[in-house]
Amino acid sequence: MRAVFLRFIACSKGARAYLDAANKNYPKAKFAAAEIKHPVKFVPQNLGSSVNTAGEEYLPFLTADDKILLFTSQRAENLGGYNAESRSYMEDIYTSEFKDAQWTEAKSLGAPINTDLDEGAASITQDGRIVFFAADYPSGFGGYDIYYTVLLNGKWTRPENLGPNVNSNAWDSQPFLSPDGKTLYFSSKRIGGLGGHDIWYCKWDNQKWLPAKNIGKPINTGGDEQCPFIHADGETMYFGSNFHPGFGENDLFVTQLVADSGWIQPKNLGYPINTPADEGNIFVNTKGTRAFIESRREGGFGGMDLYEFGMDPVIRPKISTFLRGVTRDSLTKAPIAANIKLIDVATGDTVRTMTAGKNDGRFLMSLPMNKEYAAFAEANGYMFSSQNFYLKDLPEYVYFDIIIDMMPIPAKPALASTPVSTPETPVVMVLRNVFFGTGSYELKPTSFIELAVLLNYLEKNPRLKIEIQGHTDNIGNETSNLVLSQERANSVAAYLITNGISSERITAMGYGESQPISTNDTAEGRAQNRRTAFRIVEF
Numbered sequence: 001m002r003a004v005f006l007r008f009i010a011c012s013k014g015a016r017a018y019l020d021a022a023n024k025n026y027p028k029a030k031f032a033a034a035e036i037k038h039p040v041k042f043v044p045q046n047l048g049s050s051v052n053t054a055g056e057e058y059l060p061f062l063t064a065d066d067k068i069l070l071f072t073s074q075r076a077e078n079l080g081g082y083n084a085e086s087r088s089y090m091e092d093i094y095t096s097e098f099k100d101a102q103w104t105e106a107k108s109l110g111a112p113i114n115t116d117l118d119e120g121a122a123s124i125t126q127d128g129r130i131v132f133f134a135a136d137y138p139s140g141f142g143g144y145d146i147y148y149t150v151l152l153n154g155k156w157t158r159p160e161n162l163g164p165n166v167n168s169n170a171w172d173s174q175p176f177l178s179p180d181g182k183t184l185y186f187s188s189k190r191i192g193g194l195g196g197h198d199i200w201y202c203k204w205d206n207q208k209w210l211p212a213k214n215i216g217k218p219i220n221t222g223g224d225e226q227c228p229f230i231h232a233d234g235e236t237m238y239f240g241s242n243f244h245p246g247f248g249e250n251d252l253f254v255t256q257l258v259a260d261s262g263w264i265q266p267k268n269l270g271y272p273i274n275t276p277a278d279e280g281n282i283f284v285n286t287k288g289t290r291a292f293i294e295s296r297r298e299g300g301f302g303g304m305d306l307y308e309f310g311m312d313p314v315i316r317p318k319i320s321t322f323l324r325g326v327t328r329d330s331l332t333k334a335p336i337a338a339n340i341k342l343i344d345v346a347t348g349d350t351v352r353t354m355t356a357g358k359n360d361g362r363f364l365m366s367l368p369m370n371k372e373y374a375a376f377a378e379a380n381g382y383m384f385s386s387q388n389f390y391l392k393d394l395p396e397y398v399y400f401d402i403i404i405d406m407m408p409i410p411a412k413p414a415l416a417s418t419p420v421s422t423p424e425t426p427v428v429m430v431l432r433n434v435f436f437g438t439g440s441y442e443l444k445p446t447s448f449i450e451l452a453v454l455l456n457y458l459e460k461n462p463r464l465k466i467e468i469q470g471h472t473d474n475i476g477n478e479t480s481n482l483v484l485s486q487e488r489a490n491s492v493a494a495y496l497i498t499n500g501i502s503s504e505r506i507t508a509m510g511y512g513e514s515q516p517i518s519t520n521d522t523a524e525g526r527a528q529n530r531r532t533a534f535r536i537v538e539f
Contacts, residue, residue: 031245031268032276040270040315044293044307046300050105051096054302055089058294059174064126064232064286064322064366065399069096069103071306072120078108080116091120093133112158113149121174125181126232126286126322127354127364131156132184134173142169146186153359165209166202174281178230179366180351184209185228185237197224199239218265219255226250227281231288232366234351236317237263238282244268248276252293254315269315280304286366287396288317319369321391323400327356327363327377330405335361338379338406342389345372345433345446369394374433374449382406383536384457386432386450409461410539427536428469434492434532441487443495451495454534458501465538468492470510473526478513486510492532507537 046052047069055075062069073094076082080090092114094106108114113131121144122133129151134144145167147159161167162184170190177184184202190212193200198220202209219225223243230237235257242250244266251274253266268274269282273293283292291311294304327338337358342365344351351373356363367373367389375387385406391398407427433450436443443451458464470485470492489508497503518525 032247032271035268036247036271038270039272041312042272042309044295044297044309047103047306047308049301050103052301052305056303057306058304059121059123059227059281060283060292060294060306061123061176062283062285062292063124063128064364065324066285067098068124068128069098069292070094070122070124070131072122073106074303079114080118090116091118093119093122093131109156113156123176125177126179126366129357130177132175132177133159134175135159141167143171143189144173146172146175162209165211168212171197174227176229179232179234181353185215185230187226187228188212194220195222195224195243197226199225199228215263219263224250229281229283231284231317232286232320232322233288233318233368238269238284239266240279240281241266247271247274250278250280252279252282284311284317286320286322288319289396319396320366321369321399322364322366323389323402324364325362325400325402325404327361327379327404327406329382330407335359336379336382336406337361338377338382338404341376342367343374343376343449345374345449348449367391369396376450376453377404377406379406382408383427383429384453385429386453388432410536428533430531430533431492436488439484441484441491443491451492455496455499455501458496458505463539464536465505466507467535467537468496468506468508469533469535470508471515471529471531471533472513473529474513474516474520475526482510482512484510485512488532
């Protein structure tokens with residue numbers, strides 16, 4: 001086959017179209033002949049009749065905890081029925097839930113999302129609260145546009161167009177929001193691309209989408225690049241292309257984002273994931289262990305079906321995990337719609353922001369492993385709450401289910417002349433991301449992340465007067481521990497005063513080992529006792 005390609009290209013006597021095809025397909029033939037000798041592990045399992053039908057099912061996406069599956073389907077029961085012109089059923093969006101070790105019967109998202117027109121190429125955010133999809137509505141900008149809908153009070157809102165900074169008068173489709181919520185990736189045929197379909201992206205800034213930009217080389221080519229998907233690690237992109245060296249028509253590829261140098265040269269996912277036929281898209285779960293694809297193969301239910309398979313380690317992304325939980329009132333246990341922010345302790349970068357559900361206080365997000373995170377929850381009328389997640393040297397199956405109890409701020413006096421009171425029950429908050437070296441009272445640089453949050457909190461609540469508390473475990477001399485705890489409290493107080501908080505609002509007190517909150521008989525208990533906290537003195 002290789003010799004035939006080379007002889008035809010060398011003669012240069014064929015029609016231009018045939019020569020172009022030969023020049024395009026020769027690298028693919030050469031690549032396929034070599035790579036097929038080194039297959040990757042691939043054992044696809046059909047998701048079953050609760051998801052797949054005799055129609056078409058494609059473009060699978062999951063929430064961060066692998067519980068909710070979203071996909072596009074062309075099946076007989078869709079609202080638009082059968083389209084004689086296209087000889088297919090109209091597109092609708094469906095979901096299925098993984099319960100009791102199996103996928104439940106797929107359900108249409110229904111009105112107001114699905115209509116008698118096409119709605120598809122949909123993706124769902126990690127927490128399952130926002131769906132982005134493409135539709136060719138008469139009110140759009142031309143061709144297919146990208147829309148979004150939000151799950152509120154158990155119902156999906158009426159879809160809204162993402163506007164002219166995202167959409168164009170050409171075909172815009174296959175949207176996917178990055179795990180940090182800051183970038184929307186999609187495929188488009190608009191003017192300004194490198195080929196047919198290109199991958200584009202928009203940044204979310206100051207509560208709006210900035211104008212779309214072409215992701216450029218080495219991802220986009222003179223061919224078609226489609227179905228972008230960013231893994232939970234935030235650094236790995238999977239996509240489809242009919243131009244990069246592959247096994248036939250459209251193949252699946254992977255690339256990584258390298259700091260300071262951008263996306264690296266894409267790599268083919270290999271045979272038999274890719275074949276001489278079309279491979280549409282791939283979704284890889286948060287932990288990077290399993291993937292979901294669409295495929296036409298023997299043993300299916302008719303058309304395109306959804307399959308899952310274990311990821312060969314050679315093509316896995318970086319291991320990630322997920323954080324799932326509830327924010328609630330510490331006294332009434334009622335859910336709170338708190339704003340949650342996670343910061344990479346090493347870099348100071350905000351890696352995740354999310355608002356817990358108003359009605360249930362629930363939140364769900366992915367987190368790359370092998371990092372340390374400072375987490376903060378804030379809500380009007382409540383003390384902020386902090387957590388620390390050290391995700392280094394942990395097994396890949398670890399995930400976190402947490403409850404964040406948030407303490408209400410005591411009510412302000414009704415009148416300015418009303419005497420300011422002291423809470424009957426002391427309001428004490430542990431600062432879980434304030435760190436010192438062993439035996440030292442010098443603040444580690446990583447402490448300034450949480451201290452900046454405390455500073456901002458005090459600025460927003462100018463009535464508050466607080467006591468900074470230092471505590472130790474019982475290792476060492478009791479007198480030395482008392483002195484060390486006082487010096488540590490002084491360091492935190494000095495930071496706040498230096499950054500503009502009146503010294504009249506801040507006191508510092510060291511308690512040494514006298515107020516343990518856990519046992520001193522274990523390393524874990526002693527770690528809890530070594531803490532910095534603050535107590536509300538006046539409000």
